Amino acid sequence: MKFMCECGSVIVDQTDGLPYRAYLLPDQDAFAFLDRLRTLLDGLVSPDEGRKGKATVQAMPLRNKLQREVNRLWAESFRDVYQCPECGRLHVESLDRQRLASFLPEDEDTPKTLLQSAASPE
Numbered sequence: 013m014k015f016m017c018e019c020g021s022v023i024v025d026q027t028d029g030l031p032y033r034a035y036l037l038p039d040q041d042a043f044a045f046l047d048r049l050r051t052l053l054d055g056l057v058s059p060d061e062g063r064k065g066k067a068t069v070q071a072m073p074l075r076n077k078l079q080r081e082v083n084r085l086w087a088e089s090f091r092d093v094y095q096c097p098e099c100g101r102l103h104v105e106s107l108d109r110q111r112l113a114s115f116l117p118e119d120e121d122t123p124k125t126l127l128q129s130a131a132s133p134e
């Protein structure tokens with residue numbers, strides 16, 4: 013994905029780990045997300061009678077299925093948010109994911125790094 017900010021800067025989303033991209037999870041969906049993740053895990057974990065009823069995840073095929081299902085759940089649950097590194101505008105993906113709504117910061121000193129990881133060195 014690539015789009016032009018109103019300031020003329022081109023925002024490119026073609027790789028992972030972007031410092032100007034984040035994910036939006038509505039509060040109304042937060043517990044549903046966790047419930048779906050729990051249901052997903054419950055479906056992949058089964059009691060192992062040989063280990064005194066302790067639940068154990070069954071080997072690699074299930075690990076791969078889990079990875080696939082978590083990726084799907086993530087994609088369905090989160091929408092994208094971008095911040096233009098030049099002007100600081102936020103671009104929020106709409107509910108139908110068909111467009112971006114942009115918001116210009118009111119203050120000029122608003123950080124243009126709001127979507128970076130808190131663990132980032134800068």
Ligand SMILES: [Zn+2]
Pocket residue numbers: 017018019020021096097098099100101
């Ligand atoms: Zn911009």
